[in-house]
Amino acid sequence: MNLRDVKEILDAEVLCCEDLLDREVTTCFACDLISEMLLHVQSNTLLVTSLTNAHILHAAQVMDALAVVFVAGKRPDVNVIKKSEQSGLPLMTTKKLIFECCGLLYMNGIRGNLEEYD
Amino acid sequence: MLNDSFRFTPHITLEFKIGEKDFFIAGESASRVKKTLQQLGMKQEIIKRTAIIIYEAAMNVAIHANHGTLKVYIDPEVISIITEDKGPGIPDIELAMKEGYSTASHEVREMGFGAGMGLPNIKQCSDELDIDTKVGVGTTLKAKICLNNKV
Numbered sequence: 001m002n003l004r005d006v007k008e009i010l011d012a013e014v015l016c017c018e019d020l021l022d023r024e025v026t027t028c029f030a031c032d033l034i035s036e037m038l039l040h041v042q043s044n045t046l047l048v049t050s051l052t053n054a055h056i057l058h059a060a061q062v063m064d065a066l067a068v069v070f071v072a073g074k075r076p077d078v079n080v081i082k083k084s085e086q087s088g089l090p091l092m093t094t095k096k097l098i099f100e101c102c103g104l105l106y107m108n109g110i111r112g113n114l115e116e117y118d
Numbered sequence: 119m120l121n122d123s124f125r126f127t128p129h130i131t132l133e134f135k136i137g138e139k140d141f142f143i144a145g146e147s148a149s150r151v152k153k154t155l156q157q158l159g160m161k162q163e164i165i166k167r168t169a170i171i172i173y174e175a176a177m178n179v180a181i182h183a184n185h186g187t188l189k190v191y192i193d194p195e196v197i198s199i200i201t202e203d204k205g206p207g208i209p210d211i212e213l214a215m216k217e218g219y220s221t222a223s224h225e226v227r228e229m230g231f232g233a234g235m236g237l238p239n240i241k242q243c244s245d246e247l248d249i250d251t252k253v254g255v256g257t258t259l260k261a262k263i264c265l266n267n268k269v
Binding site: 036038051059061 | 145148169174239
């Protein structure tokens with residue numbers, strides 16, 4: 001599946017980097033804690049979160065995330081979107097809540113980027 | 119950011135000043151050091167661990183201290199990450215090292231930080247960690263990542 005499929009499945013609106021939606025997605029990580037993201041997210045993972053501040057861009061960069069989906073209709077401010085566009089990180093927003101998003105992505109073959117935390 | 123001659127320099131120092139509540143320098147310094155390490159051709163696992171330590175350590179200074187510095191020394195055998203701050207210090211290090219323990223403000227938590235994972239994350243990503251703190255004076259944190267399994 002690619003990011004275009006993710007957009008369809010989550011009924012999401014693309015906020016930037018529309019031209020990069022061909023990126024392949026196989027894994028996802030969903031959470032609202034930056035520390036947890038930093039530690040657990042592996043490269044080329046889709047990030048699902050309700051955090052919309054600019055830290056999410058830095059965290060996504062550090063983690064080499066594939067794209068970020070904001071849940072519950074949340075959207076970052078215009079400067080965050082601009083910066084993300086410049087750094088080539090696609091952003092999307094969906095009205096669906098985090099559990100719904102994860103369930104839909106899982107049903108469509110996306111798996112967690114970490115099975116269990118020990 | 120770096121020219122090619124930098125690639126062959128065996129010792130590199132990067133320094134960042136961190137002001138009170140200067141939250142963005144944490145992510146920015148982590149991104150910048152990450153780019154440097156990528157240009158030096160470091161392993162991805164080393165880059166990730168270094169970036170996490172920098173992000174968390176600099177964030178701790180921005181959240182808790184009045185001001186401080188972050189220095190990153192890249193040597194052929196070891197990466198040293200050092201934060202020095204003037205601030206309240208840590209009254210109980212053992213407690214601060216516990217996952218979930220946090221004294222961060224509501225504002226910080228709303229940004230997705232302050233979950234009490236900073237120091238535990240730093241410890242997990244370091245090969246050596248030393249914290250020197252004095253209540254009412256400040257804290258110095260030294261973390262090392264060994265590149266050749268020796269310091």
